[in-house]
Every structure is written in C-alpha cells, then in structure tokens.
Amino acid sequence: MSIRPKKYLGQHFLEDETIAEQIANTLSFQGYKNVLEIGPGMGVLTKYLIEKPIEVVAMDLDSESITYLIDTYPNENLQILEADFLKSDCTEIFGDEQYAIIGNFPYNISTQIVFKAIENRDQVPEFSGMFQKEVAQRICAKEGNKTYGILSVLTQAFFDAEYLFTVKPEVFNPPPKVDSGVLRLTRKENYDLACDEKLLFKVVKTGFQQRRKTLRNSLKSFNLSDKLKEDSIFGQRPEQLSVAQFISLTQKIANDAVSTND
The missing domain is CATH 3.40.50.150 (Vaccinia Virus protein VP39)
Incomplete structure (x- = not known):
C-alpha cells in the first residue's frame, strides 16, 4: 500500500x-x-x-x-x-x-x-x-x-x-x-526574559511592520516620552537590533510607561 x-x-x-x-x-x-x-x-x-x-x-x-x-x-x-x-x-x-x-x-x-x-x-x-x-x-x-x-x-x-x-x-x-x-x-538554559513577554512580542511585531523606518517612527503608537525617544536605540531600524537589544528596548518602554503614568 x-x-x-x-x-x-x-x-x-x-x-x-x-x-x-x-x-x-x-x-x-x-x-x-x-x-x-x-x-x-x-x-x-x-x-x-x-x-x-x-x-x-x-x-x-x-x-x-x-x-x-x-x-x-x-x-x-x-x-x-x-x-x-x-x-x-x-x-x-x-x-x-x-x-x-x-x-x-x-x-x-x-x-x-x-x-x-x-x-x-x-x-x-x-x-x-x-x-x-x-x-x-x-x-x-x-x-x-x-x-x-x-x-x-x-x-x-x-x-x-x-x-x-x-x-x-x-x-x-x-x-x-x-x-x-x-x-x-x-x-536556552536561561529562557526567562528580562522583560514583559507580551510587550516584547508587541514591540517586535510593531517595529518590523515598518522595517525600513527607524524605531522612533515605527513605534509611535507606544506614546513614548520625548526623553526616551532621545535614546540612541530609537535611531536604529528594527533589523539592526539583536535579540538582547530588543529585550532591553522592551524594558525601557515598560519603565517609560510607568514613569509617565506616575
């Protein structure tokens, strides 16, 4: 058969x-x-x-x-x-x-x-x-x-x-x-992320939807503070960031949201 x-x-x-x-x-x-x-x-x-x-x-x-x-x-x-x-x-x-x-x-x-x-x-x-x-x-x-x-x-x-x-x-x-x-x-041996996992997924997906733009422009929907947008990482395009940098970026966005709401 x-x-x-x-x-x-x-x-x-x-x-x-x-x-x-x-x-x-x-x-x-x-x-x-x-x-x-x-x-x-x-x-x-x-x-x-x-x-x-x-x-x-x-x-x-x-x-x-x-x-x-x-x-x-x-x-x-x-x-x-x-x-x-x-x-x-x-x-x-x-x-x-x-x-x-x-x-x-x-x-x-x-x-x-x-x-x-x-x-x-x-x-x-x-x-x-x-x-x-x-x-x-x-x-x-x-x-x-x-x-x-x-x-x-x-x-x-x-x-x-x-x-x-x-x-x-x-x-x-x-x-x-x-x-x-x-x-x-x-x-990975340590696969617990040093950031909010759901937020990471959202940051990555939003960033790559406009992959030719800098993150300063592609992540506008996150309502980032002017101070955070001055960070040099936002001058890069998503394809330039390593996985570790995306995790760091996600943590910065989370901290920014907390400080903005305080």
Whole structure:
C-alpha cells in the first residue's frame, strides 16, 4: 500500500532514506524521553526515530497516513494519533513531561508550528525539522541580515537556532517548487526574559511592520516620552537590533510607561 500525497494538506513525501536518517539524528535525545513527530506521512522519518531509546508520538491529520503507519510500524514505543497539532493540547499527551518536536513540516503551517512550540517552550527543550528553505533561513537569521525579522527575534529569544543543511526538491514526491532547509532549535538554559513577554512580542511585531523606518517612527503608537525617544536605540531600524537589544528596548518602554503614568 502506498499513499498519494494530498495537495490540500501540503504533503510532499520525502523519499531519500539517507536524508530521513540525517533528520532523525538532528535531535540529541538527551534530557527527555518523548518525541513528537508532526506530519509523519508514510513514516520515512518515523522508522529511524523508533530505533532510538525514546517514546515516539506520530501525529497526522491524514487518516490514510494513520492507517498506513499502524499497519507498517507496529512498535511498542510508537503511539500514532490522528490529530491537528495546532489545535492539540500536548499536556493531554505528555502531561508535564518534556518532549522534543521533529518533522518534515507542511510548508503552509510551518511558522504556526514554530510559534506553538514557542508557546510550549517550558516542555520543549529541542525542535528540529524541515521547512521551506527561506523560512528556515529566516528563523536562524541574525541582526543585519535582510531576512531577519519577527520570526527570527521571537524564536531566538528562547532558543538557539542553527541552520543545518539544504534539501533539493527532487528527493520528494511530488517535488516542491523550492529548496527545503533543515534546522535545529535548542532551548536556552536561561529562557526567562528580562522583560514583559507580551510587550516584547508587541514591540517586535510593531517595529518590523515598518522595517525600513527607524524605531522612533515605527513605534509611535507606544506614546513614548520625548526623553526616551532621545535614546540612541530609537535611531536604529528594527533589523539592526539583536535579540538582547530588543529585550532591553522592551524594558525601557515598560519603565517609560510607568514613569509617565506616575
């Protein structure tokens, strides 16, 4: 039995075993015993994960894939779930235990998967997988790079991001129209932010909405005091600021709001 990739699910099945094994080996499997694989399809990555000394949960929306996986990989350390990761409460699966996330992610929801991993970061020490190449590069980009943006800053506030390797279209069925890229995120040892997290998200998103303007202009909606706007950081554009500088900026804005209201 084989499965036809479904366009509406964004399925592109990886057919290169060597690359599948390489992706499985991007996780360290240290400090946790659970791995969540998102979008296993026909199990090309699953087969290498279940060789590891871990518990694997393979989650897919496609009922045909679920049936195929159950028939093909009867394994005591593999749990197969028909579910939508973006709508799932992972505490119902893992309780309060740590779990890594891995997958050849559907490109149309890949950034949403990253943001959900960020939301669940208290339980997600590692995350790796395949994205559209430009999205993977954007996640891993550093300040000063033209691809550096909202996704870069908000991911790297909590995780160290590393672009690992590029995958060409011809190893997929059907081949996507773009190259793919594999990355790894490793949760920072100290991922508690020295600022208000919700405010950081708002500052970063507002700043990058007008990325060509200086922060003095793009952050006008925050009603900053004249004194704060004199700070040299406001003369820079958002793409020039490191993650640490964004955290510092957020703290300055929060302090300014308190002093203005006093």
